[in-house]
Amino acid sequence: MADDKNLRIISTEEVEEHNSENSVWIILNDKVYDVTQFLLEHPGGEDVILQQAGLDATEAFNDAGHSMDAIEMTKEYLIGRLPDNEMSNPPSKYVDEKIAQDSYWNRSTVINYLVPMITVTLGVYLSYKLTQRFVKV
Known part of the structure; x- marks a missing residue:
């Protein structure tokens, strides 16, 4: 993913500072998302997201079994990526594979x-x- 290299580099320490309902950042697959504006729209309620505020929410997100629409929606909130030396997850193909597998049946x-x-x-x-x-x- 060549586009990932052009994203703003955001450290985990900076992400951890955004852990209140006024500013909610989460990490998904080593990318940083500002989901503050999404809190009230989240179908599972804002508490689900607030529990992950300032943290790596990759496992919780993937375990929740989100729809393809939800996975696509994350792109709206993408603000950066972790530095290479802080990437905790191996490059995940979960989202891309899920889109490739399920996109036919979602049409x-x-x-x-x-x-x-x-x-x-x-x-x-x-x-x-x-x-x-x-x-x-």
Whole structure:
């Protein structure tokens, strides 16, 4: 990710200073996010984020099983990255892999609706035919 090198370098000490509801910074995968404006919008409530304020929230974020929309939304709050010597996590492909794996199924396409509908219809039809074959009324 060449763009990461252009981000502002922010130390963990600076992130730790932003740990109140007036200024909430968190670390996700060695990147720094200012999520202060997101507190009231967070579906899980502001307390969930405040518990991670000033900390590396990578594990908590990944464990929460966020939607693709939530993962995409983090880009709005990105303000910097940790210096190379402070990166605690190996480069994580979690978000990129999740986007690659799930992006197809998050698109609203006709196929995404037709395949399940056809499968269910075929299952009901076959069940009906088998029932008719064995039960003569």
